[in-house]
Amino acid sequence: MTWTVNSCFVTLAILFLWRVEEVAEACSCSPVHPQQAFCTSDVVIRAKVVGQQEVEIGTNIYGNPINDIKYEIKQLKMFKGPSQDIDAIYTASSSTVCGVTLDTGKEYLITGRLNSDGKVHVTLCQFIQPWEELTETQKKSLTQRYEMGCDCKITRCAFIPCMIRSPVECLWTDWVIGKTVNGDQAKHFACVKRSDGSCAWYRGAAPPKKDFLDIEDP
Template structure:
């Protein structure tokens, strides 16, 4: 005769293993400053979605089919990339797998992603934002200013006290000061090299003076 306690225990084990699997598969990534996202990306474009479909992309190690979402896009401008226009981007089918959901309408997006053998791939860890949500400073920075600071490193402050580890770093304090990763530094500042080769935050819509030594306004 089967022991009902054994059945209950077996059910709990199955549920626990399923929960562990869900946690292991959940998307997890640290927020990045828009400049850092630009510098980390292989491709940075302004585009709008014109189509969406689910496609097969081989099998995993257990033989299960891998699905991906293909977004067909109309590229409006390329800020960084291989040169030829990007016609589609690929992402995972769910947010738990870091998949990005985009609206297939007239809304335009800033999209950063990685170039892989089969095309451009984007995840929730990339910087993908509606174009209308960007500040004027952010849109101007895509043309040159973000690129000028790619030799610098932006360090996110998660809790006080925090500090930088070297002169090539800028401390990103939006989270501790404003409780958001879309604060003033993300919206209006760029971390760029100064005349002494150290890096510092710069605010403004124009290129900084060649010898700037501190935070400046235009």
């Protein structure tokens, strides 16, 4: 009887530790505005996924293999990144550790990190969207606006009251207004530096003038 109780206790302890490990490894990251994703990423490209395979990248502390998913891609346009074309991106094999799932044959805007070995790694914490789902403003901003605001700071308002503390900040209010991080400011606005050094939201069909007034702020 004692052996049975101890055995059950050990089994429960193992299951508990597994569960703790799963929770500890769960993917968690703060939402970012598309402009923030552009400015903080090493690589920003438009690409079509043409294939995928699972590749072993090492082993864990128990000696079990650690795998990544390698997505073979056809680069269609580079907005930011190294001089050479990128033909593959890598991501974790599970969404619990921020692995990204992409569909073969589909075009995406991909932001990612360039590792020291030259490989591009992507996670759920980065901005990755099907190209067809981007707004025209977002597409234009990849070449005309986002870079102009990389010295600005976009501050997300998670709950009211919220405010900016510096003239170089733009207050991102999509969440408190519409309970989404993919609202009007994410879809249609860029935070751009003005001639006086301050930053403001800008929306327009053409690149902002050097001394524009933020009359189109949300």
